[in-house]
Amino acid sequence: MxxxxxxxxxxxxxxxxxxxxxxxxxxxxxxxxxxxxxxxxxxxxxxxxxxxxxxxxxxxxxxxxxxxxxxxxxxxxxxxxxxxxxxxxxxxxxxxxxxxxxxxxxxxxTDAPAGTRGRVLAVLGGRGGAGASVFATAVALAAVGAGANALLVDCDPMGGGLDLLLGAEEEPGLRWPDVRLRSGRVPVSSLHASLPGRTKGKSRLTLLSGAREGDGPSSDAVVSVVEAGKRAGETVVCDLPRAPDPATRAVLDRADLTVIVIPAELRAAAATKRLSKYLAAQGVQPALVVRNAPHLRPSDIAKAVDLPLLATYRRDPGLPARLDGGTFPLRGSLSRASNTVLRALKTGAGRVR
The missing domain is CATH 3.40.50.360 (Flavodoxin domain)
Structure with missing residues (x-):
């Protein structure tokens, strides 16, 4: 111990x-x-x-x-x-x-690695349906696959719940409407005991998901959870909504790296440009994760929105069906992009705040 x-x-x-x-x-x-x-x-x-x-x-x-x-x-x-x-x-x-x-x-x-602090990744979609939730989940799974503990936090009050992506919707454990937290220090052991999760070897993915009804998280509750993960040395991945709210701003203030996930599309670039202006006003300059499309190159998208390109991946046409079936296969270019972002988060190479 x-x-x-x-x-x-x-x-x-x-x-x-x-x-x-x-x-x-x-x-x-x-x-x-x-x-x-x-x-x-x-x-x-x-x-x-x-x-x-x-x-x-x-x-x-x-x-x-x-x-x-x-x-x-x-x-x-x-x-x-x-x-x-x-x-x-x-x-x-x-x-x-x-x-x-x-x-x-x-x-x-008793839970924390010696002398280490966890790092926080904020993930947003450049437009609706961009795949930010999938990518946030992929990074959390990549962290566990690399032997680290990860805390995946669903911060979108209008989302369907990240537990659906992991096939964990029937698993016991608290979701945001059940979590009664205000400001203050929360031991990470309490989160491990009360939230659903996945294990691989000695590593654990702990999930704090939204639900299909009920309230979303308050900013004080999100801060308490994120800080608990940081103190325990865990990789904290936050899936954020595009619409700014107090919980989103609280995460952005604490994020070591913020990424915007978008497909290589003109409309997505226009929406991302607007989002990046909001983030710049908050003192945050994000990096881009671009999903390849047939007609536009990821580098063209990065140039159009004037943001650094951190990673790219290809669309997996079979992924939606597998997610609906309760499995999340982390493989191929999605796995490589997730690990690229994870390395940038660990080393600080992608931090542009």
Whole structure:
């Protein structure tokens, strides 16, 4: 089990943290000097340090990493802030005021890979019926096929539900109308336990789908889910509607990469041009994923809409029937395009925000 590492010399603070660990179902490996922290640096999902420990670790040259938390009682002393920045401390926790945040972070830590943050992909269609939902699902499946955990989030309140694409409409688990979330931290383990999913080896695809009736997601709920996936190091893929709404804007604000999926058609290019102007006003410049068509080249479409071309794929005429039959075969050019986008998401090569 992944366990946090704690170097906390104030006995009341340490006891408080150990109680929170027990409530979260984990234990903390206690350190007493820099060498012990260094030994756990690469493997611990969460590192809890007091102000003196932060200074010692920074002066010892430990590299920046995610998941470092400064834990104090009261206010941190001024002489530690330079070292907080140098070490890349993610959060400053003052006990007892910030106990809820730390308790949720400890619960997350049992699920999170050490020092990693998940990346978020936003997928939109350049026009209606462009295939954005299919492509978003394909990228999530590609992530699982590559050995990662993925969280596929259906953000279209008027869509038919992504569970239909995976043949999961009869599977137990919550959909958006059943999810009662407001702002706040949600442990990813709760999502795994309550949502339908697919597994391949040790990797899992967790699906939060819309439904055929009921309300769509609120922006606060979407943020809570996306942040849970990021903290757990998962690949988060969000299928967004073309019409802007608060949930869409919340995802775009957090996306590491945004792609627009369109067929190589003149009408699709015109619609995408308008969509890209809206995104530019939000500070987002997306990349294009173009489905080949007989008469126009993907490069011509990219030039017409003035966006970078990230990937192309061919239409599979047999895919709709297979999807209706409850199977999603990830193969051929769709598989290659999905993996191209996945690599760009991981490396940041496609990020143009």
């Amino acid at each position: 992944n366990r946090p590492t704690a170097w906390l010399r104030a006995e009341p603070v340490l006891e408080h943290v150990l109680r929170l660990c027990a409530a979260a179902g984990t234990e903390a490996d206690q350190a007493h000097r820099v060498a012990e922290v260094r030994a756990a640096w690469a493997g611990a999902p969460l590192v809890l340090l007091d102000d003196r420990a932060v200074i010692a670790c920074a002066e010892a040259g430990l590299p920046r990493r995610g998941g470092i938390v400064l834990v104090v009682a009261g206010t941190p002393p001024p002489d530690c802030w330079e070292h907080v920045v140098r070490l890349g401390v993610e959060q400053v926790v003052s006990l007892p005021e910030d106990e809820p945040w730390l308790a949720a972070a400890l619960a997350d830590s």
